[in-house]
Amino acid sequence: MMTINGVVQRKLELIAENTRRLRGELPVTSRRLKGDIFYKSGVERILQVSIEAMTDIANRIVAAEGRPPASNSYQALVQLQELGIIDNAENYRNMIRFRNFIVHRYENVDPEIIVGILKNNLSDFDRFVGEIEKNV
Numbered sequence: 001m002m003t004i005n006g007v008v009q010r011k012l013e014l015i016a017e018n019t020r021r022l023r024g025e026l027p028v029t030s031r032r033l034k035g036d037i038f039y040k041s042g043v044e045r046i047l048q049v050s051i052e053a054m055t056d057i058a059n060r061i062v063a064a065e066g067r068p069p070a071s072n073s074y075q076a077l078v079q080l081q082e083l084g085i086i087d088n089a090e091n092y093r094n095m096i097r098f099r100n101f102i103v104h105r106y107e108n109v110d111p112e113i114i115v116g117i118l119k120n121n122l123s124d125f126d127r128f129v130g131e132i133e134k135n136v
Contacts, residue, residue: 003136005060008057008060011057012053012057012129014049014050014053015050015054015125016125016129018047018049018050018125019125019126021046022043022046022047022118022122023122025043026118026119028043028114028115028118030111030112030114030115033115034111040111043118044102044106044114047098047099047102047114047117048099051095051096051098054077054092054128055076055096058070058073058079058080059076061085061132061136062076062080062083067079067083072096073099073100074089074092074093074096077089077092085132086128086131086132091127092124092128095121095124098117
């Protein structure tokens with residue numbers, strides 16, 4: 001099993017720092033997101049970068065384990081599950097979907113979805129970081 005290298009460690013730290021930043025903004029309201037496009041864009045970008053860091057970590061670990069590249073971000077997480085590094089890739093599937101949505105359908109991101117993620121799902125980032133640190 002690989003050890004956490006500098007690149008993976010920096011990405012884990014980025015996810016943790018971004019999660020702290022987002023928690024520092026709570027409570028976020030739909031009204032604020034609708035009223036301030038720069039604020040909304042910033043929150044979306046922090047979420048996007050954090051999710052991309054997760055998939056980058058997964059792809060790096062998959063490669064270090066000598067496995068073929070995953071066909072998509074979710075499959076990289078499935079491979080982490082198969083390696084026993086994360087408990088359940090399904091825990092992160094909606095994160096990948098959200099990332100894809102904000103990248104490809106950015107004009108349609110409902111502020112209520114963002115508020116819901118910030119209220120209910122920031123712990124998913126904590127879980128991911130913890131699983132990687134514990135099992136790599």
